[in-house]
Amino acid sequence: AQSVTQLDSHVSVSEGTPVLLRCNYSSSYSPSLFWYVQHPNKGLQLLLKYTSAATLVKGINGFEAEFKKSETSFHLTKPSAHMSDAAEYFCVVSGGMDSSYKLIFGSGTRLLVRP
Amino acid sequence: EPEVTQTPSHQVTQMGQEVILRCVPISNHLYFYWYRQILGQKVEFLVSFYNNEISEKSEIFDDQFSVERPDGSNFTLKIRSTKLEDSAMYFCASMGGVISYEQYFGPGTRLTVT
Numbered sequence: 219a220q221s222v223t224q225l226d227s228h229v230s231v232s233e234g235t236p237v238l239l240r241c242n243y244s245s246s247y248s249p250s251l252f253w254y255v256q257h258p259n260k261g262l263q264l265l266l267k268y269t270s271a272a273t274l275v276k277g278i279n280g281f282e283a284e285f286k287k288s289e290t291s292f293h294l295t296k297p298s299a300h301m302s303d304a305a306e307y308f309c310v311v312s313g314g315m316d317s318s319y320k321l322i323f324g325s326g327t328r329l330l331v332r333p
Numbered sequence: 334e335p336e337v338t339q340t341p342s343h344q345v346t347q348m349g350q351e352v353i354l355r356c357v358p359i360s361n362h363l364y365f366y367w368y369r370q371i372l373g374q375k376v377e378f379l380v381s382f383y384n385n386e387i388s389e390k391s392e393i394f395d396d397q398f399s400v401e402r403p404d405g406s407n408f409t410l411k412i413r414s415t416k417l418e419d420s421a422m423y424f425c426a427s428m429g430g431v432i433s434y435e436q437y438f439g440p441g442t443r444l445t446v447t
Contacts, residue, residue: 250434261337261440262376262424269434308376312434318381318389319364319428321436325375 220245220311222292224324232332237281237296239327241309244290250312251292252321253283257305265307268292279303304331335359337439339425345445349414354442356408356425364428365408366436367400369393369421376424382408415446 225240243249253265266277273285283294292309309324338357346352358365367379380390382400390398399411408427412419422443426436 254438262426262438264435264437267433267435313378315431318383319431319434319436320366320378320381320389321368321376321426322378323368323376 220249220313220317220322222251222309222311222322222324224309224327226327227325228328228330230330230332231299233301234298237294237299237303237329239294239307239309239329241292241294241324242290243292243309243311245311247314250314251283251285252310252312253277253281253292253294254308254310254323255305256308256326262308265294299329299331301331301333304329335437337425337427337437339423339439339442341442342440343443343445345447346415348417348446352412352415352444354410354412354423354425354444356410356439357406358408358425358427359429359437360406362427362429362437364388364430364436365400365402366426366428367410368424368426368438370424370441371418371421379410379423412444415444417446420444420446 221244223242251268254262266275268285276282306326310321313320340355365382370376380394381388397413422441424441425439428436
């Protein structure tokens, strides 16, 4: 079965400093992995996805993530945080073809950006 | 840009009442999903729908829940007799196909059962 673990429930950074949100996954086969963002009182927006192509994936708003099979990790990074990045971030794995492609969510990391 | 829409944005109902949550997926998409997020908890899968039938459902999706795609555009989630523990944000999502694996989410319906 697929699962993801987000290692930090809260991350606080100063504006202009780097962001690192950590995620580890468990999968019995090569996974499809995603990061979604949820701003307050908004829906879920896809930031980026990994589906077995390039291991370094670039997403929207300057975010990127690197798939590391040896470490079973898919950490999300951004070189310089902006106030508008404050939100909840979810690491997500797809259940795959055998599981109707349902998404399995991590517990989320709340990113706080200090001025 | 095409988007998934959901109505209503907020629904308040009394315990034991039936509710129908409505979703309009992106028009050429083939796979449809409902997820829910209880306040302070993670997003959980409820049900997937493809080719006019349920393809998978979670343990949460018991006999009180049903889904329909009545007219080729709407996708509805019905809860027959609501319980207090059904209070949550319900998200609809759609996916075009299995090449991109991208699911697009609606803004959600906040269901409050009193």
